[in-house]
Amino acid sequence: MLRDKPYAFVPLLPVRPEDRREVMPHNRIDINRLTGRLVMELEVVTPLHIGSGSYRLNEGQVVRAFLRRDQVPVIPGSSLKGVVRGLAEAASRSCLAQPPGKPCQRLQAATPPGNRQPCSEKAACITCRLFGFVQGKKGYRGRVVFGEFTPCDETKWVVTELPPMEQPFKDYPRTRENRGCGNERLYYCQFYRVVGCGGPAHCPDCTKEEWLRWRDGLKGRLPAPAFRGCKFYLQGDPRQGNQPHEVISPGSRFQGEVTFHNLDREELALLCFALGLDGEIRLGLGYGKPAYFGTVRLGLREARWYTREYLPAKAVELDPVELARNYGCNDPDVARNVALLREILSGKHRGPAWGMEGY
């Protein structure tokens, strides 16, 4: 956890050969596996903005428009799927589906063993087996389907002004060896291995100037970089700015469904955990997470198992909340990441206010 930063990193876990398995084909309904639907309710905790990519005129002011379907604000399945997948990747031994930047010599070993090895039909990590992957011309469709979430009752957007966000993907420093790979100081600095800076706990105290001075001093003996992990934003009190956006107010409720096909128990447990069904995780959705916008809470209304009169066996029924609570207890590394995610995303550990020293 970085002090005085609105985000924290969850370490990437090594992917061992035994963590990858053959994908479950889509050509059958496997009665020994779990198929069904989670009917869910989503509660908006801090103002939520999901951009439609367009602008609207609101009382003479040009505002960034919220996504809507037929004049009704909706939360698209793609937004939710992205967030849940990101969480599932961090909470399991999964490959890094999208390594930042172009392949670069210096960053080849910046991720744990097995992390950059692409998944295939014969050997896929748990997240790719759940959410699908594309590898070259081949791909695998995920077995979890995220529906669109629609308001439970009449929900209107209000206009709120967000602060301008700066793109964090800037190459810094702009050197040839890390072009397109992001801010080294933030994402993969390992200077503490060779200099007395105190390590990650003191990273917020390290200024750009100091960091550049370390770097210049280490000319020729730069330590091998290693990514800190996946970035997750903390939760806090929303920060106001001067960029008008349509947002959904806190307290608004949406409903939707997540359908899954042919999962095994471990896969369903990971899905339930990543959806935050244990009640200890609030997801960060949409735009403005550094300004503490977009915190939502998902709750389970009902689990419907796929039962059909013509199928020979009755569906196995499990408690999704219980699965989410117990997820990760068999693997100490996973359990550590799960605990860290709960700490970051529970809302109990509040993010620092904007403008604080080191922010």
Place this chain on the structure above:
Amino acid sequence: MFKNLRNEARIFFWLHTAGPLLIKGPDQPGLDPLLPDMRFIRAWHNGREVPYIPGSSLKGVLRSRAEQVIRALAPDRMVIPDPFQRGRDDEMKDKPGDYRYYASDPVTQLFGQTYLAGRLRCADAFPVEDRPLVLNERNHVAINRITGATQGKALFNPEVVEEGTFAAEISLTNFAVWQLKLLGVLLQDLDDGFLLLGGSTTRGYGRVRVENAQVLVRDYRRHPPAEVLRGYEHDDTVPVAGCRYTNKGYCWEAAREGFEWLLTLNVDLAETLERLHRKQREVQQKWVNHGG
């Protein structure tokens, strides 16, 4: 199997979007730079170019679901081959029509293969007049896990149908009763959202509801059927309460509202597959015994 026309079923229904629907059109949408990256597929209909659901899109998802259901129920020894498996054409091309049919698996019997015409046909589904049709552009962007920011320039904006109702039609020629029941199962899954249409289905696209369904059954045999549904084979008959046929001069015709009654047909799908498997082996054995 198509030499004699014995029976026919046509199912008319509306597909109403219950979420955005994306069925991608050609890769090159046109010269207009304002057009989105991915355009919803369009065709000319009644003098206008309109978005539509191609019959192939509907048939494709129905077939893949039928394969899933049949694999779950089929006896262990029964092989449901991959439709893209090579060599089946060569194996079947010199064989007579009835051999090709009975020696094929149940999915091929219903949906066809390059060597065998299917019994099921899906028509293109065009928008229903006087019902709202709303198109919109959506934006998608890939997010990098480490930085939390957009991944390079991975932005794309598909054109989707946000709201629309399409009139679809499925017809079955010389059907077996189990095929009609299976179709009921498939339509139930489509209505329930376990079967989705078009692309990007795991991201919230493709959910539709089946509305306004009507099943029309025709029997072309000389004697009128009385409250029964008769399949192509002579011994393939199930009772259907309240099914009244009217004389159309050259056929007997009955119509029923909804598709749910298809699910109640007294047909055990697992047992039927067992029977079909026995028949398949008998036909193959007979062919071998006759020096084929």
